[in-house]
Amino acid sequence: MSLKFLTPKNALEFYTPDTSDPLEVALAQTGISAGLPSPVNDYAESKISLDKTLVRNKDTTFYAKVSGQSMIGAGLDDGDLLVVDKSISPQNKQIAVCFLDGEFTVKRLKVTSEGVYLQPENPIYDPILVAESNNFQIWGIVTHVIKRM
Numbered sequence: 001m002s003l004k005f006l007t008p009k010n011a012l013e014f015y016t017p018d019t020s021d022p023l024e025v026a027l028a029q030t031g032i033s034a035g036l037p038s039p040v041n042d043y044a045e046s047k048i049s050l051d052k053t054l055v056r057n058k059d060t061t062f063y064a065k066v067s068g069q070s071m072i073g074a075g076l077d078d079g080d081l082l083v084v085d086k087s088i089s090p091q092n093k094q095i096a097v098c099f100l101d102g103e104f105t106v107k108r109l110k111v112t113s114e115g116v117y118l119q120p121e122n123p124i125y126d127p128i129l130v131a132e133s134n135n136f137q138i139w140g141i142v143t144h145v146i147k148r149m
Contacts (some may be wrong), residue, residue, distance in 0.1 A: 042083045060087035062140065064097055064106070071095070071106055073121030080147045082106065084140035095142040100128070101135050115121065 028087060055061045066080040074095060075080070084097050092111040097104065107118035110127065116136075118128040130136045 016069075018090070020071075052100050054083050054146075055141065056085055057087050061085050064148040066106060066145075070120040070122050070125045073110075073123075074108065076106065076121070076142075076145055077147065080145050083146070085143050086140040088141040088143070090138050090141060097139045097142065099135070099137040099139055104139075109138075146147075 025046055050093055051058075063083050064082045064084055066082060068078055076095070081114050082097065088094075090109055092109060095106060095108050098108050099105075100118065105118060105119055107128070110117040110119040114129065116130045118130065120127065
């Protein structure tokens with residue numbers, strides 16, 4: 001079974017990043033120490049646009065919100081916002097947003113000699129073997145996750 005992007009048969013409205021007027025916020029150039037504090041004079045500031053940093057291709061990128069706990073081992077928690085790019089060719093071990101038999105899911109792709117599995121990152125969930133009879137589409141590859149603290 002080969003991996004490829006398919007055009008969805010049902011109508012779904014996507015929202016893409018609005019990069020027409022990017023919000024630029026302060027960026028600490030030297031990074032923030034997670035160990036011992038750095039001296040104040042090491043602090044340098046410039047501007048960063050999150051749109052320009054997180055979105056590689058605005059025409060093929062969309063956002064999706066995580067619902068559930070099946071990917072907590074990969075750091076994807078309920079309510080997290082995913083940045084998903086449809087232009088990236090799916091590969092083994094990547095995290096993908098998929099449409100499977102009428103439902104959306106986010107899982108790690110696992111390609112074996114048996115076929116393609118949608119692998120959760122939580123041991124209480126079982127992997128899903130994608131069969132030829134499934135209505136299966138890969139909508140995009142997750143490139144970033146935005147979390148609330």
